Amino acid sequence: MFTFASSSAALTAWASGTATGLGLFAVVGAQSAFILRQGLVRAHLFSILAICALLDGIFIFSSVWGLQAVVSWFPWLTHVILWFGVVFLAWYALQSARRAIRTQGGLHAAQHAVPSRTGALLAAAGFTLLNPHFWLDIMVLGSLAHSFDDERLAFAAGAVTASVLWLLVLGAGSRLFAPYFLNPRAWRILDGAIALIMATLAIRLALDGLA
Template identity: 65%
Template sequence: MFPLILSPSMASAWASGIATGLGLFAVVGAQSAFILRQGLMRSHLFSILAVCALIDAIFIFGSVLGLQAITRLAPWLTGFVLWFGVAFLSWYAFQSARRALRTPSAISPDSSRALSSRRAALLGAIGFSLLNPHFWLDMMVVGSLAQSFADARLAFALGTVMASLVWLLVLGAGSRMLAPLFSNPRAWRVLDGLIALVMAALALTLAFGGIG
C-alpha cells in the first residue's frame, strides 16, 4: 500500500531500495550469525534486533546523505575499520571454535554462554555492525546507488531500511523456529563450528583484501 501514495519516481526508488537492501543484507554474515546464536539462546533477542535495526536505519540514511564525503575527507578511516574488523572477527572465530570443541555436556543451553547480560549483548550487536567492514561497504554501495535517484533518493533509503527490517525479522523468527532442534547439545557444537568457519573466512578475506 505504501508505494501507492508516492509519485512514480519515488515508488520506483522505494522498490529499488528494497531489492538492493535484500540483495546486500540477506546473507549469513557476521551480524546474522551473532543474531541467530543470541536468538537460539533466547538472550535479549528483541533488544538486539532493535539496536541492529536502529543502526542500519541511521547509517543507511547517513550514507545516502553524505557518508561518501566523510570517507573522502578521512581516507584512513577505511583502513582502520578494516583491520579492526579483522581482529574482531578473528577473536569471535576463536571463541566459537573453542565452544565447538568442548564436550557436549559442557555446552548445554543452560551452561553455554551467548552474551548473557543485556549490556554485553547490545555491545555485541553494535560491534558486529560498526566493526564489520562489510557493513561499511554495504553502506557505501547504498549511498552510491541512491545518488542515481536524485530527489527520490530518500525513498530509496526508506526502501533499504524496510529491507533491513524484513531480514532482521526473518533472522529473529528463524532462531525461534530452530530452537527445538538445539535442545540437543551436539547441535550447539555444529552451530559454533559453522560460525567459527564463517568468521574466520570473513577475517581472512578482509585481511587479504587489505594487503592486496
Template identity: 65%
Template sequence: MLSATLATPAVTAWLTGTATGLGLFAVVGAQSAFILRQGLMRAHLKSIILVCALTDALLITLSVLGLQLLTGMVPWLTQAVLWFGVAFLSWYGVQSALRAWRAESGLQAAKVAVPSRRAAMLAALGFTLLNPHFWLDMVVIGALADSFAETRLLFAGGVITASVLWLLVLAVGSRLFAPLFQKATAWRVLDALIAVVMIGLAAGLLAKGI
C-alpha cells in the same frame, strides 16, 4: 490506475531500495550468525534486533546523505575499520571454535553462559560497525541513491525496510529451529560453522589489507 501508481518515482525509489537492501543484506555473515545464536538461546533477542535495526537505519540514512564524502575526507577511516574488523571477527571465531571443541554448548548451558543484555547489545553493535563489508554496502547504497535525486530518502526507506525484514527472518528462523538445538551436538555443529564463517571473513579482510 494501479500500474500508474506503482510507476511513480517515489514508489519506484522505495521498491528499488528494498530490492537493493535484500540483495546486500540477505546473507549469513557475521551479524546474522550472531543473531541466530542469540535467538536460539532466547537471550536478549529483541534488544539485539532493535540495536541492529536502529544502527542500520541510521547508517543507511547517513550513507544516502553523503557517507562517500566522509570516507573521501578521512581516507584512513576505511583502513582502520578493516583492521578492527579482522581482530573482532578473529576473536569471535576462535571463541566459537573453542565452544565446539570443548562441547560447552547445549541450550541450557548456553543460557547460563550468555552475557548480560548490555554486553549482548554492545556485541551486536560491534558486529555491525566493525564489519568492513557493512561499510562497503553503505558506500554502494550511497552511490546508488545519487541516481534518485529528490527521492533518495525514499530509496533509503526501501533499504531500511529490507534490513528490518531480514532481521525479522533471522529472529523467526532462530525460534523455529530452537527444538533442534536441545541437543548439544547441534550446538557444536552451529559453533563450528560460525567459527568457519568468522575466521573466513577475517582471512578475507586480512588479504585485502595486506
C-alpha cells in the same frame, strides 16, 4: 532540500531500495551468526534486532546525506575499521571453535550467549560497525540512491525496509529452530559453522588489507 514525491517514482525508488538492500543484507555473515546464537537461547533478541535495525537506518540515511564525503576526506578510517574488524572476527572465531570441540550439553552451551543486555547490545554494535563489508554496503546504497534524484530518500527507506525484513527473518528463524538445539551436537555444529564463517571473513579482510 530532499522531499518524498507522492508519485509512482517514489514507490519505484522504494521498491528498488528494498530489492537492493535484500541483495546486500540477506547473507549469513558475522552479524547474522551472532543474532542466531542469541536468538536460539532467547537472550535479549528483541533489543539486539532493534539496535541492528537502528544502526542500519542511521548509516543508510547518513550515506545518502554525505557519509561518502567524510570517508573521502579521511580515507585512513577505512583501514582502521578493516583491521579492527579482522581482530574482532578472529577472536570470535577462536571462541566459537573452542566451544565446537568441547563436549557440552545444550544448556551448558547456551550459557556462552552474551548474558547481559548491555553486553549483547555492545556485541551487536561491534558486529555491525566493525565489519568493513557493512561500510561497503552503505557506500553502495548511498551511491545508488543519488541516481533517484528527489526520490533518493525513498530509495533509502526501501533499503531500511530490507534491513528490517532480514532481521525479522533471522529472529523468527532462531525461534523456529530452537527445539533442535536441545541436542548438544546441534550446538557444536552451529559453533563450528560460526567459527568457519568468522575465520573466513577475517582472512578475507586481512588479505584485502594487505593487498
